[in-house]
Amino acid sequence: MSVLSSVSITVPGTTANLGPGFDCIGAALTLYNEFKFTRLDIPPYLEGVKITVTGAEAERVVTDESNLLYQAFVKFYQHTEQTPPPVEIEIHLGVPLARGLGSSATAIVGGLVGANLLAGEPLSQLEVMELAIALEGHPDNVVPALLGGCRLAATGVEGEPQRHREHREWEVCEVPWCEEIVPVVAIPDFELSTKQARQVLPTEVSRADAIFNAAHLGLLLRGLETGKGDWLRAALQDRLHQPYRKALIRGYDAVYSAAVEAGAYGMVISGAGPTLLALTDKAHSQAVAQAMTAAWMEEGIKPEVRSLCVDTQGAQINSKFQTIN
Ligand SMILES: Nc1ncnc2c1ncn2[C@@H]1O[C@H](COP(=O)(O)OP(=O)(O)O)[C@@H](O)[C@H]1O
Numbered sequence: 056m057s058v059l060s061s062v063s064i065t066v067p068g069t070t071a072n073l074g075p076g077f078d079c080i081g082a083a084l085t086l087y088n089e090f091k092f093t094r095l096d097i098p099p100y101l102e103g104v105k106i107t108v109t110g111a112e113a114e115r116v117v118t119d120e121s122n123l124l125y126q127a128f129v130k131f132y133q134h135t136e137q138t139p140p141p142v143e144i145e146i147h148l149g150v151p152l153a154r155g156l157g158s159s160a161t162a163i164v165g166g167l168v169g170a171n172l173l174a175g176e177p178l179s180q181l182e183v184m185e186l187a188i189a190l191e192g193h194p195d196n197v198v199p200a201l202l203g204g205c206r207l208a209a210t211g212v213e214g215e216p217q218r219h220r221e222h223r224e225w226e227v228c229e230v231p232w233c234e235e236i237v238p239v240v241a242i243p244d245f246e247l248s249t250k251q252a253r254q255v256l257p258t259e260v261s262r263a264d265a266i267f268n269a270a271h272l273g274l275l276l277r278g279l280e281t282g283k284g285d286w287l288r289a290a291l292q293d294r295l296h297q298p299y300r301k302a303l304i305r306g307y308d309a310v311y312s313a314a315v316e317a318g319a320y321g322m323v324i325s326g327a328g329p330t331l332l333a334l335t336d337k338a339h340s341q342a343v344a345q346a347m348t349a350a351w352m353e354e355g356i357k358p359e360v361r362s363l364c365v366d367t368q369g370a371q372i373n374s375k376f377q378t379i380n
């Protein structure tokens with residue numbers, strides 16, 4: 056019998072919310088974390104895990120059992136009622152930490168996909184997705200991180216008997232993304248944890264604000280599909296999270312004005328922030344990137360600004376090694 060002894064996977068970062076789609080829409084981006092899992096015959100440490108981290112800000116990732124990637128790995132084995140094997144994990148970071156680009160989603164998806172592969176794939180991709188959503192608490196970053204593309208996720212019919220739903224809680228659809236639309240991310244040199252950025256949100260919203268966001272999310276879906284500028288300009292507005300969060304991001308208003316003046320359709324908070332995301336067309340992307348950089352530099356913040364593409368692959372296997380027992 057052959058057993059998978061080692062697997063290496065790549066998981067893309069994401070930009071969630073896209074303005075009015077709080078907690079339900081997100082797109083995978085062309086920046087990546089790499090995770091390698093190697094089964095160990097003998098636990099090298101009492102905990103049964105050895106973790107090494109390389110890449111930008113590697114020293115900020117914990118390497119004990121509380122590591123989020125390892126936590127997801129263990130959760131997989133608990134869920135499938137198995138004992139996690141002793142494992143060596145190598146992490147290479149390409150997604151900045153706690154910047155609103157889905158680093159936690161890459162860790163959750165990476166831990167689950169890696170565990171599923173080492174365990175011989177007892178779960179389907181949809182089952183892994185459901186588990187990832189349950190661990191993260193919202194679908195908008197883990198779903199595109201796993202599946203790639205821009206994705207909308209909504210809970211299934213409330214109260215529907217489970218036998219009709221093949222144990223699925225979520226309906227997910229791909230959102231067509233016009234290739235003329237360029238995501239430009241401006242990543243500041245400070246962190247904002249998603250936990251902190253969720254704490255400032257109200258628990259109740261008005262009917263007017265709920266209608267505002269429902270209408271603008273609908274418009275956003277059509278704007279992303281068609282690339283129609285007038286629709287995108289209106290659609291990127293939000294009343295559910297950004298009005299409360301922008302105070303946590305120094306320079307938000309200045310970067311917003313600079314991006315729009317340089318030709319962006321609009322600018323939103325990427326995920327929970329502090330990264331700011333402008334959507335623009337190819338002709339304006341360089342000017343938008345330069346304007347966002349200059350505006351933030353004026354505020355004393357040194358951003359890394361990048362024009363990216365939407366990743367269409369999601370979590371990918373790079374290599375697998377088997378041992379024959
Ligand atoms: N590759 C990783 N391995 C382990 N833990 C990670 C990794 N990437 C992120 N994390 C954890 O997730 C935290 C950031 O999550 P969060 O605040 O949700 O921000 P983000 O917007 O980047 O997802 C990090 O501080 C770290 O604890």
Ligand SMILES: N[C@@H](CCOP(=O)(O)O)C(=O)O
Nearest residue numbers: 071078155156157249326327
């Ligand atoms: N909908 C969530 C998205 C968090 O994404 P992240 O990339 O910041 O982890 C939120 O806005 O809280």
